[in-house]
Amino acid sequence: MKEEIIIAGFGGQGVLSMGKILAYSGVMQGMEVSWMPSYGPEMRGGTANVTVILSDEPISSPILHEFDTAIILNQQSMDKFEKAVKPGGTLIYDGNGITHHPSRKDINIYRVDATAEAVKMRSVKTFNMIVLGAYLKLKNIVDMENVLKGLKKSLPERHHHLIPMNEKAILRGGEIIQEISVVE
Amino acid sequence: MRELKLMKGNEAIAEAAIRYGVDGYFGYPITPQSEVMETLMAMRPWETTGMVVLQAESEVASINMLYGGAGSGKRVMTSSSSPGISLMQEGISYIAGAELPCVIVNVVRGGPGLGTIQPSQSDYFQAVKGGGHGDYKLIVLAPSSVQEMVDFVGLAFDLAFKYRNPAMILSDGVIGQMMEKVEFDEYKPRWTREEIIAKNPWAATGKPPTRERNIITSLHLQAVDQEKQNIKLQAKYKEIQEKEVRYETYLCDDAEYLIVAFGSSARISKKSVEIAREKGIKVGLLRPITLFPFPYKEIGAYTDQVKGILTVEMNAGQMVEDVRLAVEGKVKVEHYGRMGGMISSPDEVENALEELIIGG
Known part of the structure; x- marks a missing residue:
């Protein structure tokens, strides 16, 4: 099993930490993992992305040009990474702020309105965990038990009281994800 | 049991240093390696092992x-x-010049000048061929994973003390910034004063009545003496070249073509080898782990076997000169690389192999 993922969005959306939690979940599952961020002169409001690879085998290149799954959280990232999904691969996006919706017919497209859901849950910071939950619902590569272990490992101890809220957000993400069919 | 963590290369270097019993870290922040000192400051080793961590003025x-x-x-x-x-x-x-052991980590970014903060390998010449003035060499290790960032801290210190020579870990922004699984050894205690005196009889530890003063200097005003020091240094470098070459091969046994790459370029090239093998191209990867001493002999041994060699570096072509020296003109050697902080994709490298080596 090998899953090559790009997560891309605005800086401040929790893109990198979502990738880290996913990678740590893989470690807890006993998999090989790599987490490679874009680390340009980026800041809150700019773009941020991270490549996460989870594999049963040792990982060769941590740098990739095409992905099994792209998780896309803003329009700039859609413009850049929709075309980077392998044929037959998966694209998950949050519709918030998206003006040009994905149009490829050779990939599977899913939408998760995580921004809106995070507002409903009265916790904007759980946004990235809603997205992660949506992803995990589709790709059953790590057990929930290991995701929670990964979450615990990724968060500093002073934030451990937030774990139940994050767990709720992960489960909610799995509930609200919906498949999109591209129409002519 | 070894402890398992998920860490950035830069963070791993810091923790490895504490665990190896390093006495002091002195540095000044710069991207993409600031996490080294940040991690050290957060871990506060001065309260546990007694290691000094100091942000210098420059x-x-x-x-x-x-x-x-x-x-x-x-x-x-x-x-x-x-x-x-x-x-x-x-x-x-x-x-x-003074023949002192220490470890210098360079997490390379694009240049020249102030350049960019993105990853590069354009400091190969500086690390391997000199950089400073005079006939000297550093022992240069090139990690290609976060685990090697950990392992090479100890290895670099061991080699530095064995040969009384500065050692450099030549990394780059990819290895420094990426996170991978790492395993750590148990904490080793720092050397005691008695151990330092016993292990390093040359060190300036205070003159006892039983021996002459130890003098640490790189100044030999008489040319005769300076030449003597140079002859001694060159003999040492020759010994290091003979004994300390380290490299790794991947699918080289039946290879008709060879990619030579170090550090993060070797990781990317490994995937290129996989892509090429799927197309039926018999290519292998040779990854120099020590850049000085360079595996000249080991690469030279492939001249009878392979039809061409591609070097992959994130620079304009630096290590390619050493690969050409290694094969002495017997095999075609070409370079492929991106510059200024751009990173090749595995596909680009595979295309370059087909265009520059197989088709060229």
């Missing part, structure tokens, strides 16, 4: 603090990125 100050610490037989290190390493070159030359 890179020039850091390297001279290493000179002092190394002269007293302590295990000392610094880390920086390309422009900062350039500032250290005078001190590095002095330390090499």
